[in-house]
Amino acid sequence: MRRLTLVLTLLLATTQIHAEPQELDWLELMPAEDRKALEDMPEISHDTPEADGNFAGKGGLKQQDKNLPAVMYSARTVPALNGREIRLGGYPVPLETDAKGLNTTFFLVPYPGACIHVPPPPPNQIVLVRYPKGIQLEDxxxxxxxxxxxxxxxxxxxxxxxxxxxxxxxxERIEEEEQ
Incomplete structure (x- = not known):
């Protein structure tokens, strides 16, 4: 009986070690009040020089328009997510590379081109990724x-x-058939 219990315990531990982390949706990073505020938010104007591709890098992903609803500046988080092993899909905004040219630090954002879109995502929709192993980010x-x-x-x-x-x-890159 002890042997069976030991075998089952080892099998369970092995399964947990090799299991994929839980996939997280971007909206799960926002507290419920922020998700509700986002749903109720009026249409945002994209009529700016940056929207036409005339982006000079000023401001980057930081919110420049001070007249947007408060949810667009929100850095409120979901404390229950702290320390969880997760899988999150998104788009990179490169920050740092190593001596081999591999990206070791980048922001992950929920939609492509967030660094040139106006308005950018709120802070609770931007995740800093530290990846010492590095990855080549060609696109x-x-x-x-x-x-x-x-x-x-x-x-x-x-x-x-x-x-x-x-x-x-x-x-890792998301393959086309996964999208």
Whole structure:
């Protein structure tokens, strides 16, 4: 009987070790009040120089329009997600590379070209990814899967404010048939 219990325990542990992390939807990163506010938000004007592709890099992913609804500036998080192993699909905004030219730090955003869209996503829809192994990012319009431990962590730099970070264990391109 003890032997059977030991075998079952080992099988369960092995299954948990090799299981894929739970896929997370971007809206799950927002508290319920923010999701509701986003649903109720009026149409946003994209009539700016940046919308025509005249983007000079000023502001990057940081919110420049101070007249938007509060949800567009929200850095409110979901504390229950802190420390969870997750899988999140999104688009990269490169930040740092290693000596081999591999991207080791980048922001992950929910839609392609977020760094040139107006308005950019709120901080609770921007995730800093740290991936020491690195990945070659040839196309910021090519989606990625990022697997790792999610942290509630406020990150701010010249390009963006993020409310979460991921210590990535694995980063891979999403193949066309998966989209």
């Amino acid at each position: 910021i319009y090519a989606p990625l899967w990022v697997d790792g431990r999610l942290k509630v962590e406020k990150v701010s730099n010249d390009l963006a404010d993020a409310a979460y970070a991921i210590e990535a264990a694995k980063v």
